[in-house]
Amino acid sequence: MIKLILTTTALTMAAGVAFADSHSVVRLGTEGAYPPYNFINDDGEVDGFERDLGDELCARAELTCVWVTNDWDSIIPNLTSGNYDTIIAGMSITDERDEVIDFTQAYIPPSPSLFMGMDDGITLEGAMIAAQTNTIQAGYVATLDGVTLIEFATPDETVAAVRNGEADAVMADNDFLLQIAAEDDDLMIVLDPVSLGDGVAMGLREGDELIAAFDAAITSMKEDGTLNALLVEWFGDEAVTW
């Protein structure tokens, strides 16, 4: 057993020398379960608004990037421990997250969060609201009096909870819910929109030199209008643009 541990250690150390040049490859971490922001498409590849955005940002910053997926629940701890270099997963800027990681400037402007349910007439009072764990929406619902929060690990499960009647409504970002509600006759947007967060941005480890590179790339995409074109392409004509 000891021998085995020593061999693996020796192997990994040898591997370490070969890949010592840091940031020669930038690993973009995403969730891959939040269409249209990011999802795994039918070919098994990361796809979505953030895929297009990330590839373009890497091209402008002249970086070689690879995509990796990680559960939403552990996406911040795995960034800080170095499993990947950035989070690009529809993550809104909040003060709590900003204490642990650093954000670039926002690439999606602050947009309202919505509720989606099966019954138009529901009230917030006494309602069961589904939301994904560790999202701004879950944080918001938890602060409401008389409302029960039901948390799920993946966005799909929050919607499934509404479909099977476990929850009265699901709360999530508007672009995620609008496309689902548009295709399902049973589901509709209910209650009033709520404005949460300071926009969606990339998250990086504190003090990472890549922040400046990505900030510059985002600025250039905002200036030449490609970012707005991308927002409209993925989120439709009503998308909030810069």
Place this chain on the structure above:
Amino acid sequence: MFEFCADPSSLDGVRWFSCYLTNGVHMLFYQSFLTVFTLLAIAAPLSLAFGFAAATASRARFLPARILGKGYTSMVRGVPDIVFFLFFVLVLDQGIEFIRHSITCPDWDQPIRQGANFLVCDAARTPQGNAPQWVHEGYNFGLAIFTYAIVFGAFCGNVLYGAMGAVPKPQIETAAAYGMSQRQVFWRVVVPQMWVYALPGLSNIWMILIKATPLLFLLGIEDIVYWAREIGGSRNSRFAYPHPDWRFWYFLGLLVFYLGFTRVSEIVLARVTRRLTRGQATAGGEAMRKAAT
């Protein structure tokens, strides 16, 4: 895969399904069955080796070896599997990083543990942040296999320890009377005969090991459960093959797979038991002898 799959939205019925079931994510889903088989193929012999070492150590005359062997088996057996899995993978990962950190970055002055974070210098990160994706996946898979081997090795150790003790005493005494040394008695008499006593216990462990493979999902490895949940979830028209929530069918498929797999295992194990029972001084061996005459 097929030529008519170029435009999925125009398909229906059998054609739609034949394209759907052969698209990229399904190929990854099928590959993940290989992941499960690979895990079993490596973890099972490794567990047996760990178990054999533990059983031998538990029988040793040398006290520290005995303490080590018994301590290992009783400790792992006493902790719930899932707790041990989550804990040990973390310990192994952080242990490797800590050792490399101490070697490569002796000048590091910041604490490694900062709140919930475990921070080592860049050179000590395992695997390296910019290593190819397969290295990251292989490393995680390796940690998982090792953890399976540790956990199931403890169960095997307990079974083999009992089996070694169950070899009839007179046989050992006879061997000693013939002038065999301790080592010879162990390798020539105890080990060849213990398997028949160990087999019921070992086959049980094999079944438990098969049923424990979905724990890979907990360790963040993209196994069959991961893909069943991923593909089975409802998919809107963003996807080439939209469908409602089909997780029920995918999990039903996994259920059938596991049932079939354990059934095949049972048949194979029954044959092995017959083979090992032949000529043994056990009730089973006796019955076989009587039937033959």
